[in-house]
Amino acid sequence: MKSQILDYASKRGGQEALLEAMNTKYYYYTRTKGLFRICFPKERPPTVETYLSPVETHCMNIEYYLPDVDNLTRGFSEDAMTRLHMGRSAIALFILAFLTIFIAFWTGIFGCWRRSPGNITATAILMLLACLLSAGAMGLWHGVEYYEKERVVGEEFYQQWNNVLRSETVTTHDWSYVLAWASVACSFVSSIFFMISACCVKSENQETPNMHYVLPVYPQKQQYAYPPPGYPPQAYPPGPPYYHGSQYGPYNY
Incomplete structure (x- = not known):
């Protein structure tokens, strides 16, 4: 340039x-x-x-003039103050979005660990809230960009440049801009997936409400039948006598 x-x-x-x-x-x-x-x-x-x-x-x-102890913004125009407030609000919304995602991280872990549809639903709501906060922050950022180009907000911005600087300046959005909007979309998709997961877990819990309390029964190798009290033992038919061990004594070779 x-x-x-x-x-x-x-x-x-x-x-x-x-x-x-x-x-x-x-x-x-x-x-x-x-x-x-x-x-x-x-x-x-x-x-x-x-x-x-x-x-x-x-x-x-x-410079966002936080805090403005010396009242340096007293000479700003109305458009300049609007741009300044939108820039501050964009940062505040991004901070709230990050805090919401941090809380959703823990509710999501507990929801998956305990298979709790309530925790998973709360995670879906938090992710949707983070999506809205991030989208609002991006909208405010675009508002700042609009004011810097279309309104008179300072000599360092487009409206007060000379003609040669205007004609030779090229403005593009880089990878961080694309990544920011992709993050907003991912937050929205995550909230949908968490909501679907909550519905699936809830339906499974309704189908098998007492499965957590059923003790497993394993088959035994032998079944022994004992007569109830007061009844004589079962008589077996006569047969050859039964001997413990060998009838012929030990074998010596």
Whole structure:
């Protein structure tokens, strides 16, 4: 992007203000933007204080003015404050979604361990709630993106750029954006599967309500019949006498 702007300035002439802004303003540099920071994978602006991220890129934090002790937002326009509140709310909803998934993790484990349809149903509801919270956070993030491009919310955003910067800027959504929406979809699918599992476990428990209390009966090798008290023992027909051991004594070889 900077090379195209330099070509434009060299052809037109008298673009000292543009060249100065290009060397001092961070939005003239290639960057990636997330929820919490802006990173510069190539060149970094010399006038902006950055730090080295865990993935070895130079980044700076996005300011949400929390807490705004010095009342730095008092000069913001209404659109700028709306954008700021939507950004804060998106982060808050993501935190609530992560907390909900953490609780659903434990209710799901206990539900599967105990085969409890109540716990599994609670897990399905929690996963659906996490899906809605995440989708709401993504919606607010899109609202922030809309305000940054279509409303006047600051000089570092689209509406207050000069024409050459607007024409030479290309904005794309990277892998983290796709992964975020895929996570929302997976949360919804998980809630459906948990609800189906709860119905299946409940139907199994209704079909066999007392199976947990039935003791197994194993067949025995021999069955002995004993007469009830007061009755004489059963008479057997006469036959040859029975001897313990051999009738002929021990064998010696």
